Amino acid sequence: xxxxxxxxxxxxxxxxxxxxxxxxxxxxxxxxxxxxxxxxxxxxxxxxxxxxxxxxxxxxxxxxxxxxxxxxxxxxxxxxxxxxxxxxxxxxxxxxxxxxxxxxxxxxxxxxxxxxxxxxxxxxxxxxxxxxxxxxxxxxxxxxxxxxxxxxxxxxxxxxxxxxxxxxxxxxxxxxxxxxxxxxxxxxxxxxxxxxxxxxxxxxxxxxxxxxxxxxxxxxxxxxxxxxxxxxxxxxxxxxxxxxxxx
Amino acid sequence: xxxxxxxxxxxxxxxxxxxxxxxxxxxxxxxxxxxxxxxxxxxxxxxxxxxxxxxxxxxxxxxxxxxxxxxxxxxxxxxxxxxxxxxxxxxxxxxxxxxxxxxxxxxxxxxxxxxxxxxxxxxxxxxxxxxxxxxxxxxxxxxxxxxxxxxxxxxxxxxxxxxxxxxxxxxxxxxxxxxxxxxxxxxxxxxxxxxxxxxxxxxxxxxxxxxxxxxxxxxxxx
Numbered sequence: 001x002x003x004x005x006x007x008x009x010x011x012x013x014x015x016x017x018x019x020x021x022x023x024x025x026x027x028x029x030x031x032x033x034x035x036x037x038x039x040x041x042x043x044x045x046x047x048x049x050x051x052x053x054x055x056x057x058x059x060x061x062x063x064x065x066x067x068x069x070x071x072x073x074x075x076x077x078x079x080x081x082x083x084x085x086x087x088x089x090x091x092x093x094x095x096x097x098x099x100x101x102x103x104x105x106x107x108x109x110x111x112x113x114x115x116x117x118x119x120x121x122x123x124x125x126x127x128x129x130x131x132x133x134x135x136x137x138x139x140x141x142x143x144x145x146x147x148x149x150x151x152x153x154x155x156x157x158x159x160x161x162x163x164x165x166x167x168x169x170x171x172x173x174x175x176x177x178x179x180x181x182x183x184x185x186x187x188x189x190x191x192x193x194x195x196x197x198x199x200x201x202x203x204x205x206x207x208x209x210x211x212x213x214x215x216x217x218x219x220x221x222x223x224x225x226x227x228x229x230x231x232x233x234x235x236x237x238x239x240x241x242x243x244x245x246x247x
Numbered sequence: 248x249x250x251x252x253x254x255x256x257x258x259x260x261x262x263x264x265x266x267x268x269x270x271x272x273x274x275x276x277x278x279x280x281x282x283x284x285x286x287x288x289x290x291x292x293x294x295x296x297x298x299x300x301x302x303x304x305x306x307x308x309x310x311x312x313x314x315x316x317x318x319x320x321x322x323x324x325x326x327x328x329x330x331x332x333x334x335x336x337x338x339x340x341x342x343x344x345x346x347x348x349x350x351x352x353x354x355x356x357x358x359x360x361x362x363x364x365x366x367x368x369x370x371x372x373x374x375x376x377x378x379x380x381x382x383x384x385x386x387x388x389x390x391x392x393x394x395x396x397x398x399x400x401x402x403x404x405x406x407x408x409x410x411x412x413x414x415x416x417x418x419x420x421x422x423x424x425x426x427x428x429x430x431x432x433x434x435x436x437x438x439x440x441x442x443x444x445x446x447x448x449x450x451x452x453x454x455x456x457x458x459x460x461x462x463x464x465x466x467x468x469x
Contacts, residue, residue, distance in 0.1 A: 052345045052348070065336065065341060086324055090317050
């Protein structure tokens, strides 16, 4: 029987959280080694397991993998969460990359000075509301299917849910406060009607998506207390990372 | 016959350059629409062509693709430059993400505050010679093959060689202690498709200059 994947990172979200989500969503049990001291980190580097001297590190299937995106792509392909062909795969990649960008902004904000942090997080919420979430809302509305790509659960759905929950931690109203979608309408006199209809429908789309994906058994399990899901970065986490990475 | 891919970006390297390199290496002819003014950019956004209101955007095979990583993944897979299975692909991905990280530092140098530039250049040089180039030299040394992964050409070789050119532009002496990388650079540069790309008049864009930075600032408002 194959060994469980082993994750090596700080005890917090950072760049490892999306990997935890994806493994959990795929129903894959995994183990974690938490980096707490500089000495641990230096040992990892000396051991030669970190190709570029960095974590996240995931050991699985006889491989020693670093680089978040490489790990995520491998997992998505392995657990059939990457679409059925190249055209579906590129859409999964596009959507996953977009949400990862957003989540990285949140992860990095934790390391800024208080004033900058507040500013950056406000910008994240703004981008989510005006750019990212409307884009996903439109995708769901346009095809009317339960999942983002190919009418089948994929990595893109996992990451969008992760991103929604992360942004909601910053602003609980983020899904209920949608801007009007710009309507490309062949009948301008019907634009207002279409916009109102779109606005109502769009509120339903992402909220329904969130509920639906959260109810998937593996995800539901991951969202329960006691799971390996990590908490938002706090001052202890920031302090540990700074100490270990000598930032 | 399929239309040529159409690249939408400003007339410079930026985040589109790796895409140009990869298409060229794969022998794919492409066309470019340059975003020259803020109005050009606004039009693209208003058209609904840009999923996250950002470029690069590439029109290819009936799709309007954004997110450079997604675009590169698609092109690599389509043209058989992504390894033979998921394990080779994971290795390629790991290597190219490292390349992308260093590339990002170099990419952002022209737009960093003047007071920070020297420190940033020092950091880039340090990372180049102590983190990234040694890792790739070691990979080549470990298997003694002509290419990084699977004993055949892949996107990893293309992206790395693109980076080596950038490193050389920054400071040629940075490549001194990496003979296998220098050999890879020469080998890849001699591939007919790459050779063509690198020639004057080829699709490769010149290094960024003050003027083009100012122009980008105006268009993309940063």
